[in-house]
Amino acid sequence: MSKSKDDQSMNDVAPRSWSDYYKAVANRPPRETLLTALTNFERDTPQAESKIAVDLGCGEGRDTVELLRRGWNVMAIDGEQEAITELLQRSDINTELLQTHVAQFENIQLSFAVNLINASFSLPFCEPKSFPDLWSKIVCSLARGGRFSGHLFGDRDSWATDSTMNHHTLSDVKLFLKPFEIELLKEEDHLGKTALGKEKHWHIFHIVARKK
Numbered sequence: 001m002s003k004s005k006d007d008q009s010m011n012d013v014a015p016r017s018w019s020d021y022y023k024a025v026a027n028r029p030p031r032e033t034l035l036t037a038l039t040n041f042e043r044d045t046p047q048a049e050s051k052i053a054v055d056l057g058c059g060e061g062r063d064t065v066e067l068l069r070r071g072w073n074v075m076a077i078d079g080e081q082e083a084i085t086e087l088l089q090r091s092d093i094n095t096e097l098l099q100t101h102v103a104q105f106e107n108i109q110l111s112f113a114v115n116l117i118n119a120s121f122s123l124p125f126c127e128p129k130s131f132p133d134l135w136s137k138i139v140c141s142l143a144r145g146g147r148f149s150g151h152l153f154g155d156r157d158s159w160a161t162d163s164t165m166n167h168h169t170l171s172d173v174k175l176f177l178k179p180f181e182i183e184l185l186k187e188e189d190h191l192g193k194t195a196l197g198k199e200k201h202w203h204i205f206h207i208v209a210r211k212k
Contacts, residue, residue, distance in 0.1 A: 017196070018080050022060040024195040030066035031120040036184055036208045037149035038070060041116070044145075051115035054141070056108070056150075057122020058100075061087035068094045072116070079104045106130040110141035117142060119150030124159070128166045139179050142211045148180065154203030156189060173205050180209035 041051070051072055055064045058076035060083060067074045074097060078084055084100045087093070101108075105126040110117075117138050126134050138148060153159065153167045160167040168176075170187060177185070186206040193199055 053116040056119040124153040157203035158200040184208035
């Protein structure tokens, strides 16, 4: 049986029109996963000195800006020069606490003893063959007590048909999080729309985890 037009649109690969995406999400607030991680840090060490964060796939900077606002030193990394340009043009950033780097996931180098690695809706765009090495870098780079906040896509997501992206089962995600104390693991599985207004089925894992 042939697929309807609606069925076909639900199985399209993820768009790579990043310029349109940056415009669509401009001025949106930081992600809830990041805010949860920051709240947990403040609960643990309310008087702590500035900490080091890496924002992987920072995009136009909605999470980076919040980290800077709270006094974090931030390395913002994205594979698109346009994203970094957009970020540096924002009027609400403290550039004294910010470093930026343009790099694809498979080429990134992460420092050790990082306190927070944030990856909001970015890790699924790492090629599947490079994801295990990337995840290993994330785990090894975090200091004990450091946190990961971000998202992974599930195997029932519409974009799971895109061979350039990585998608995982709940069992996979729990395995990835073995080195962590899980503070938030929320599974989202429903029809919805993308930031560009296109219909798709979302299967997302929202994660906040503290390294043991």
